[in-house]
Amino acid sequence: MAFIEIENVTHTYGGQAGASATLAVEGLSIKVNEGEFAAVVGPSGCGKSTLMKLATGLQFPQEGSVAVDGRKVDRPVKIAGMAFQNPVMLPWRTVLENIMLPLEIVQPHRSLLREKKAEYVEKAEQLLATVGLKGLGQKFPWQLSGGMQQRASLCRSLIHDPKLLMLDEPFGALDAFTREELWCVIRDLHALKKFTVVLVTHDLREAVFLGDRIFCMSARPGRIIAEREVTFPRPRDLEITYTPTFADVVHELRSQIKSARDPQALDPQALDPQAAGAAA
Amino acid sequence: MTKPLSQRLAPFIFTIGFFILWELGCRLFKVSNFILPAPSVIFAAMQQYAWPLTRNAGHTLWMTMAGFGISIIFGLAIGLLVGSSKLLYAGLNPLLVGFNSIPKVAVVPILVIWFGVGWLPPVLTAFVISFFPIVVNVATGLATIEPETEDVMKALGASRLDIMWKVGIPRSLPYFFGALKVAITLAYVGCVIGEQNASNLGIGNLITRASADFNVPLIFAALIVLAILGVFLVVIVDMIESRTTGWAKRSGFGG
Ligand SMILES: Nc1ncnc2c1ncn2[C@@H]1O[C@H](COP(=O)(O)OP(=O)(O)OP(=O)(O)O)[C@@H](O)[C@H]1O
Ligand SMILES: [Mg+2]
Numbered sequence: 389m390a391f392i393e394i395e396n397v398t399h400t401y402g403g404q405a406g407a408s409a410t411l412a413v414e415g416l417s418i419k420v421n422e423g424e425f426a427a428v429v430g431p432s433g434c435g436k437s438t439l440m441k442l443a444t445g446l447q448f449p450q451e452g453s454v455a456v457d458g459r460k461v462d463r464p465v466k467i468a469g470m471a472f473q474n475p476v477m478l479p480w481r482t483v484l485e486n487i488m489l490p491l492e493i494v495q496p497h498r499s500l501l502r503e504k505k506a507e508y509v510e511k512a513e514q515l516l517a518t519v520g521l522k523g524l525g526q527k528f529p530w531q532l533s534g535g536m537q538q539r540a541s542l543c544r545s546l547i548h549d550p551k552l553l554m555l556d557e558p559f560g561a562l563d564a565f566t567r568e569e570l571w572c573v574i575r576d577l578h579a580l581k582k583f584t585v586v587l588v589t590h591d592l593r594e595a596v597f598l599g600d601r602i603f604c605m606s607a608r609p610g611r612i613i614a615e616r617e618v619t620f621p622r623p624r625d626l627e628i629t630y631t632p633t634f635a636d637v638v639h640e641l642r643s644q645i646k647s648a649r650d651p652q653a654l655d656p657q658a659l660d661p662q663a664a665g666a667a668a
Numbered sequence: 669m670t671k672p673l674s675q676r677l678a679p680f681i682f683t684i685g686f687f688i689l690w691e692l693g694c695r696l697f698k699v700s701n702f703i704l705p706a707p708s709v710i711f712a713a714m715q716q717y718a719w720p721l722t723r724n725a726g727h728t729l730w731m732t733m734a735g736f737g738i739s740i741i742f743g744l745a746i747g748l749l750v751g752s753s754k755l756l757y758a759g760l761n762p763l764l765v766g767f768n769s770i771p772k773v774a775v776v777p778i779l780v781i782w783f784g785v786g787w788l789p790p791v792l793t794a795f796v797i798s799f800f801p802i803v804v805n806v807a808t809g810l811a812t813i814e815p816e817t818e819d820v821m822k823a824l825g826a827s828r829l830d831i832m833w834k835v836g837i838p839r840s841l842p843y844f845f846g847a848l849k850v851a852i853t854l855a856y857v858g859c860v861i862g863e864q865n866a867s868n869l870g871i872g873n874l875i876t877r878a879s880a881d882f883n884v885p886l887i888f889a890a891l892i893v894l895a896i897l898g899v900f901l902v903v904i905v906d907m908i909e910s911r912t913t914g915w916a917k918r919s920g921f922g923g
Contacts, residue, residue: 446819466825476816480838480913492834493824548824 389458391422391552391584392443397452398609399438412438414609416452420601425578425585427595429645430605436588437473439610440554443586444468456552466494469550471558473588475537477529483540484525487512490548497548515543518573520566535561539570546577553585559594568626571597579623592638592645597629604644614644705885710892713885720874725893728859728870731787732901735794736855742795743802743851744844750803751810751840752832768800773861780866790862790870797858798851805847809840845909852901860894 397416402408413435420426428436441447442454445464454461456468469490477486491497491508501508516525519539521532529537542558555574559567575598578585589595595602596618604614618637620628628634687707693699694706701709714721750756750764772793779789813835821831863872871890878886 441819444823446822464822464825468823470820470823472816472820474816476814476820478817478835478838480841489820489834490824493821493826493830554823 389455390419391424391457392418392420392426392586393453393455394418394439394443395453397442397449397454399435399442399447399449401438411609413442413611415611416605418603418612420584420586422584423582425587425598425600427587427589427599427602428605429589429592429595429602429641430610431607431645432590434605434608435610436605437556439605440470440556440586440588444470444554465552467551468554469545469548469552470554471538471541471545471556473556473560475529475534475541477537477540479528479530481529482526483516483521483529483532484509484512486529487515487525487540487543487547490544494548512543512547515546516540519543519570535563535566538562542570549581549583551583553583555585555587557588557590559589559591567591567594572626574598575622575624592641593629593634596634596637596641597624597626602641604641614641616641702882702884705888709885710888713883713889714892717886717889721871721889721893724869724871724874724890725897728790728856728863728872728894729897731790731863731870732794732852732856732859735791735859736798736852738791738795739799739802739851739855740848743799743847744806746799747803747806747840747844748810748832748837751807752828752836754811757807757811764800764803772797772858773865776862776865779862785866785868787867787869789866790859790872793862794855794858797861798855801847801850801854802844805843806840809843810836813839842909842913845905845913848905848909849902852905853898856894856898856901 395417398414399412399416401410401412416435416439418426418439428439430436438447442449443456443461443465445454445456445461448454448462456465459465477483478489481489488501488508491501497508513522513525516522519542521536521539521543524532524536529540532540538558538561542555545553545555559570562570571594574585574587577583578598585598587595587598599618602616602618603612604616605611606613616637620634691707694704699706705713746760750760775796776789776793779792783789783792810832813831817835818831821835826834859870860872860875863870864876865872867873871894875887875890878884878890
């Protein structure tokens with residue numbers, strides 16, 4: 389049995405029917421094996437964040453079934469570390485205190501925290517250093533830039549050594565260099581700790597470089613329209629992103645997403661007043 | 669955060685200016701001391717009645733703090749309860765609003781019937797008049813936790829109590845202190861109302877007696893003492909607030 393099994397799931401926001409109801413995903417099925425690095429790509433608003441929430445028990449589907457680690461998900465799963473699309477830091481806590489939040493809640497850290505405080509602080513500071521925020525632990529989150537907050541939120545999702553890591557566009561607000569550095573951080577952590585990862589991203593290079601398996605979602609209501617295994621051997625070097633085979637995979641995915649967007653794709657003619665006038 | 673000198677001096681200049689204008693107005697239009705005494709007359713009365721004013725002010729302050737203390741405890745407890753449950757919120761809201769709409773002066777006679785004339789009616793009036801804003805604000809602080817923040821906590825497997833303790837309470841602190849500023853003045857007003865009607869001590873009682881004697885300067889002297897004490901109480905709450913919830917004031921808006 390796969391580690392994450394989402395089968396034929398349909399989820400609606402805002403009540404079952406009615407004017408305000410939004411059908412976010414429909415007939416969605418996904419299987420992710422233990423230790424695998426899965427990447428999810430798809431057009432904006434197609435239900436990727438919804439998929440993350442369904443898998444972690446923050447939302448429950450109207451139809452279909454969700455199981456994680458062999459257990460049906462009927463409440464928030466406790467084995468996951470999650471970095472949301474927004475950093476969502478608690479403004480009254482320093483960055484370090486924010487990062488250590490999971491340790492105050494998740495067992496066994498919760499009971500050990502008092503005793504091993506110094507050890508945990510050390511660990512949090514090391515994690516901060518790996519994402520390039522060395523020495524910023526005493527600042528408040530609102531004193532950091534958006535990208536820095538995102539990196540802090542990444543640390544928060546990792547601090548308690550979760551078995552499952554759920555990352556929702558964690559590198560969205562970063563420059564290309566920092567982003568590539570963090571790819572390598574995540575790659576190494578994954579190789580070291582062997583957790584299962586689900587990564588939502590808009591960056592196809594990111595998906596191909598990091599992922600073992602890539603899921604393409606259709607426009608809303610989202611379902612999986614393509615699944616592709618990426619077989620580049622690990623450990624992967626950043627250099628592979630410049631090889632022709634890598635480019636081919638990215639290209640192939642790109643055309644798949646393009647066709648996924650098609651129902652509501654931007655019509656270039658609609659943006660061109662002259663063409664519109666000529667048609668009229 | 670250092671304000672320019674002009675801003676730091678402004679409160680004093682404006683206050684002094686206000687009294688000068690008042691004095692000039694009284695002298696210019698020859699207003700009788702019986703209608704509106706000039707500040708000089710009031711300050712003379714303050715000196716003349718220095719001891720009764722101090723003693724009664726001390727009593728009023730003490731009664732206000734007692735009522736305020738009770739209302740903090742009850743307000744927090746009820747606010748946390750109401751804010752953490754949608755059912756309680758829906759159920760208790762109309763009751764609380766209805767209760768709050770009753771003019772508290774109307775409650776004093778009942779307090780007198782229950783407890784007689786003494787220190788209890790002022791304390792209880794201070795309490796009933798001031799606990800509502802605390803309840804409402806604490807409940808609002810809890811009930812408006814962002815869904816994203818709740819998701820972060822839930823994804824970690826946090827219980828309701830965890831969420832309340834780690835997010836709800838810190839988050840409602842600025843609301844709580846905002847309410848305290850309103851509540852402290854209300855408690856003070858309530859206390860004076862209680863004293864006027866059902867006490868043998870306190871500034872409120874002093875005003876009742878002075879008005880029976882038509883001692884208008886003394887009434888005004890008492891009012892000014894009340895105003896000074898009021899400012900003093902708010903300043904204390906302000907100081908506590910800025911120490912505990914600095915994070916909530918990070919925007920420059922209104923700063
Ligand atoms: N809390 C909510 N209430 C109502 N509708 C929602 C809610 N969250 C999401 N939706 C709707 O569900 C659909 C899917 O949203 P979702 O956030 O999963 O998209 P996404 O794929 O993550 O998009 P993006 O790439 O832009 O982050 C959207 O149409 C959105 O309007
Ligand atoms: Mg999203």
